[in-house]
Amino acid sequence: xxxxxxxxxxxxxxxxxxxxxxxxxxxxxxxxxxxxxxxxxxxxxxxxxxxxxxxxxxxxxxxxxxxxxxxxxxxxxxxxxxxxxxxxxxxxxxxxxxxxxxxxxxxxxxxxxxxxxxxxxxxxxxxxxxxxxxxxxxxxxxxxxxxxxxxxxxxxxxxxxxxxxxxxxxxxxxxxxxxxxxxxx
Numbered sequence: 001x002x003x004x005x006x007x008x009x010x011x012x013x014x015x016x017x018x019x020x021x022x023x024x025x026x027x028x029x030x031x032x033x034x035x036x037x038x039x040x041x042x043x044x045x046x047x048x049x050x051x052x053x054x055x056x057x058x059x060x061x062x063x064x065x066x067x068x069x070x071x072x073x074x075x076x077x078x079x080x081x082x083x084x085x086x087x088x089x090x091x092x093x094x095x096x097x098x099x100x101x102x103x104x105x106x107x108x109x110x111x112x113x114x115x116x117x118x119x120x121x122x123x124x125x126x127x128x129x130x131x132x133x134x135x136x137x138x139x140x141x142x143x144x145x146x147x148x149x150x151x152x153x154x155x156x157x158x159x160x161x162x163x164x165x166x167x168x169x170x171x172x173x174x175x176x177x178x179x180x181x182x183x184x185x
Contacts, residue, residue: 029080
């Protein structure tokens with residue numbers, strides 16, 4: 001049996017989970033409301049302050065979806081109760097970020113500034129301190145959407161292995177390469 005799938009999901013105080021007849025799970029909390037359609041072959045039940053998922057058989061497909069939907073529902077419960085937060089760092093001379101409402105303006109060494117309009121579910125903040133790399137702080141209750149937005153921002157200038165310049169997550173370690181002078185004898 002799936003270790004992830006068989007673990008029940010604890011519902012914290014202030015969060016309500018409902019399952020309708022079409023097997024759509026709705027999670028409401030202080031941070032917002034999220035919905036997820038679950039495969040109709042799986043059974044989702046709310047018992048007390050726990051959500052449990054059961055699968056009809058041990059087929060490979062059912063085992064895979066058992067763990068997947070359990071993880072998705074857990075991420076929704078955590079998202080509406082505490083939320084998710086990602087911090088990204090701009091490493092490079094002249095790299096800047098500024099946020100105006102839901103528009104993020106990035107200056108990444110190209111000949112033009114890059115403007116990204118973010119979805120309304122994602123809150124953005126840009127910090128610039130003296131003698132420190134600029135930071136982009138993104139917060140949301142939807143883990144999938146937040147990860148997608150972070151991946152889009154990172155794809156604009158991935159960290160390169162020689163100098164480490166680019167957009168990286170705070171705490172991420174970039175594998176560095178020595179240049180051609182190190183290999184020449």
